[in-house]
Amino acid sequence: MSEPLDKDADIVRRCLAGEEAGYADLLERHQGRVYAFLLRLAGNAHDAEDLAQVVFLKAFRSLASFDPARPFHSWLFAIAHHAALDFLRARKANLSLDHDEDPIDPADGVDGPERLAEVSLDGALVERLIAALPPLYREALLLRHVEGLSVEDVAQALGLPEGTVKIRLFRARELMRRKWEAFEKDETREGLRP
């Protein structure tokens, strides 16, 4: 078992034994990741903080059901995933939320799968590309590539088979590529104008 896993399991044991300081430790260790994940799903700081509070309170109440053999953060992300989905459903942010259809629109991109030798993506552009993804793809991508969870842990957090997670990750990347290609095309067109 790795050190962080041990550490979290130890803090959880302290909490369950009635040590109030343990809750502050869990919060301190995980609030950044949970908040960042929820911010990129909810789209604004106010909603992200409200959601993060709901997630931590729910987690604190359910600590007894946490399995110490699993990473604490993937258990926490499972709670965050449900909270975010409820929130987005209430807001009806995206109609494709409940469906796993392929939202890739061929019109979004260039004609062929061009493979460029040099690509430079800055943080701001990547944030825009992430924000343009449907939430179901966005959360899989965030957990895997930003939070660094394994595909197995992402699957557990989202309650999905690993194969479905891989498909969502693939589609998310393809969508981002097409958006980026369309963006580059527009930029070039803008640059050629007199």
Place this chain on the structure above:
Amino acid sequence: MKHTEDAFDRSLNAALASLPQPRPSAAFSRGVLAAWGRRPAAAPVWPLAAALTLSSAALAAAALSFTPSIASVAPAAARAAALLQLAGRAALHLLPDARGGAELSAAAVMAVALFLTLSLPAVPKTRPTGAKS
């Protein structure tokens, strides 16, 4: 789903891995801990157990002393339903986050036991038809 990593993928991976981690406001953790601190304290189990034992004992004693008439069953059931409803509301009020069914079940059983304990002595003894005084 075969996919070959190209310049876009490499650049995307690098950009994703180096995205900054936004932090919540300074008040966030204080707010969470304050909300957590305001949670209702877990109700100790022993008062409920003691109440259940006492009311069960009282019920048993009452049952040994009195025999209810058939006619008293319907009003008794109506009173039991009303009392259960009241007990349920009180339990929900005392346990707003409903940490489980155990407390509710205990409250309901206690309400039934108390009701029977209080109501049975009020039921008059009936005499067999035709009995002489």
